[in-house]
Amino acid sequence: MGSGSQGNGLVFEAAGSRVLLDCGFAVRDATARLARLGLEPEDLDGILVTHEHSDHANGVFPLARRFGIPVWISFGTLTALAEADALAADGVKLTLIDGHASFAVGDILVQPYTVPHDAREPLQYVLSDGARRLGVLTDTGCSTPHIEATLSGCDALVLETNHDRELLMNGAYPAWLKARVAGPFGHLDNAASAQLLAALDRSRLRHLVAAHLSLKNNTPELARAALVEVMACEPEWVALATQDEGFGWLDLF
Ligand SMILES: [Zn+2]
Ligand SMILES: [Zn+2]
CATH class of the missing domain: 3.60.15.10 (Ribonuclease Z/Hydroxyacylglutathione hydrolase-like)
Known part of the structure; x- marks a missing residue:
């Protein structure tokens, strides 16, 4: 959306x-x-x-x-x-x-997982029909072994590529906000997101979507390039979730 x-x-x-x-x-x-x-x-x-x-x-x-x-x-x-x-x-x-406990909503299997982010009890989710898994990670300050274990082997990933570190640090945000965004409870920068992706089992990965891009501190090109380098794929293969449009339906079959 x-x-x-x-x-x-x-x-x-x-x-x-x-x-x-x-x-x-x-x-x-x-x-x-x-x-x-x-x-x-x-x-x-x-x-x-x-x-x-x-x-x-x-x-x-x-x-x-x-x-x-x-x-x-x-x-x-x-x-x-x-x-x-x-x-x-x-x-x-x-x-x-x-x-730490999976549950069902109708026929959808929901696996919540904990992430480091500056909120009270933030969770992210893996959604599944029992056979195919979509991993979503939109807000985390850094990766963790728990995140990597949870997102390994997914069929599709929606992955935060929030900012480019150079753009953030040289940009107009006040110092406290730069520290918050770049900190361990803030948001993943493009390089950290690529590093996380590289640590995952990607053997089943059919779709990859770069998400939660900062409008001020990132560009679609930089976000996509970071993930493309890990996947060694054509640039267009990595989809982008935009603020206005999101992205269209992706089929996991
Ligand atoms: Zn957010
Ligand atoms: Zn947040």
């Missing part, structure tokens, strides 16, 4: 079930973005939340409440959102996630 600091949302479909992973868009915008994918909000069986940052969580409860969609969320993320707005989740059916 879209990817970046202005809003994130990704739809996964398997065996007639659909989940929305994050919703950083207002209801009207989210509905329009779903329509672009041929979907209505009523088609969603659930919404999964990664963490409380507004580009991921802003639209979750409004969309869930409006269309009666259940939400899966970590206790820490829910607490952080409730501290900002005590009534945020009013009227929404919630299920709390254990970040």
